[in-house]
Amino acid sequence: MSTSRRSFLRSAAGLALGGLSWRSRAENLLPRSERRVVVVGGGFGGAIAAKYLRLHDPSVDVVLIDRKTTYIACPFTNRVIAGLRDLAENTVGYDELAARHQITVLPTEVTAVDTAAKQVVTPGGAINYTRLVLSPGIDFRYDEIDGADPARTPEIMPHAWQAGEQTLLLRSQLAAMRSGGTVVMSIPLAPFRCPPGPYERVSLMAWYLKRTNPKSKIIVLDANPDIAAKARLFRAAWQQMYKGMVDYRPAQKVTRVILERRAVDTGAETIRGDVVNLIPPQKAAPLAFQAGVVGDDGKWCPVSQITFESRVPGIHVIGDSCIAGAMPKSAFSANSQGKVVALNMLAVMNGREPDAPAHVNVCYSYVNDREAMSVAGLYRVLGDNTVFVPQAGGLPTSYTELEGIQAASWFNNMLREMSS
């Protein structure tokens, strides 16, 4: 009570408030706690941070907030698009996680972070925090593409870069495409969520089309100078299995779209597609902007590489939204960062020296229904950067059925880890 009162007074005094109405701050949704970590975003980063906070220190009150009651994961959705998997297999809930670790899980939108009062604001009331973890994922920079807008463009040219309706829309467009049709995929400049993801999607769409629509083709317009991950292996796979079907064009940045014609423009050329998979350039999720934790680049959140504390004291950012040196934006990285933030945030809260971070990232990509390849990396903090450990990691010599099997096992464990 007294906090909301105090913050109301601050509001009256005209401190930074991020456009909150005083009414939304008037009541607390949960009783005040002096030792509470609020985690916003129940994805691969946030759910893991919440769980490991409780595993390491059961005296901390942990509240996990996500706008959705169930989480639909992105990895393996390229298989959904190719008709090899059901989206239901990608969906997990939070009941077991909440019960086992005594985490308060709240299905609600966080509309704002009131950094002055140290509380998150939801439509049902405010929740105070001692420390806050944000793992809110990504948003799209549609404003950098002429003719594109965040509302209508994805309905016509799905990105399918957040899982759910978008995945199913691209799936149904692909299945309904006329015989001999053209799929156009646009890949933004790195960094973006899941560097090998677009190329895995090309492979799996090609696998699907080769069977159902053999005269069709896929034109890949990549803003990057070359395939952004596992280039050698993807090239080999396309050459071996999808020759004549995949038309890969590097350094082709889509700068304009003409929605009515389902066409994209690179400045040099306008290309029409029967299906257009427009993956826009990306940035941190809206909540990161609202909370004031985005850096000077106006895109991502700089953080301490040891504690993941952002430029706003007490707010830690992990997952796709943060800048973690050489680590790619992946579910695996978010999982790893969730564990590190838990350990090192507790160290700070409990007056201990933070631990030296040790991260792992392994990303699997399928090239057809059965075979996959992984790229592996270990990461350590060097100076104020997170760097790749050069002695470790790298690519296998080829894609294999064994890695296809192990990829499925990895994903099974990832979903279990975050939901139990």
Added chain:
Amino acid sequence: MKTRSRCLLLAAALLSPGLPALAERPSPAMLSESCGACHGTRGASAGPATPIIGGQSAGYIAASLNAFRDGRRPSSVMGRLAKGFARDDYVLMGNFLAAQPFVAARQATDPALAARGRNVHEVLCERCHADRGRRFEDREAKAPGPILSGQWLQYLLITFNEFIAKERPFPAGMDEAFRQLKRGDAEALAHYYASRP
């Protein structure tokens, strides 16, 4: 301040080949928890192809990591990962993971195969894979060995094939046991261990 000096040490470690032991390095929990994305929280794998490692002995975990690193044992990903740790990190991780419970997999197995596997096990394998594969005890070689009972079936089948194809080297004494296996015994043994609680 302290963090800074640690970073400098790390810088030295990263620049020199082979990652020498660091004065200050990640804690056992820090090192070991990152394995969970594939092996499950604290090594309790949800399977089916990544093995349960929580509750295995520290010696077996460290020996496995050393073998992966040196290429003595085949792997798709473990060799690439193991190269990034100092060898004494293997012991830290081994100790941390050994202190976790071995959570046996709950999975479907073929009862007829499992029954056949049990008979073979008792004759050839119980000597080292004691208590029906729940414990390990090699009185002669004193080598560390794994818990087999409750391990994931898919992982066991892959591993049996590696032994049979001579891709994974036999520890002393196990090759003789394998030489006596008849066609189909390996699969039966895998089902037997996988069916055990």
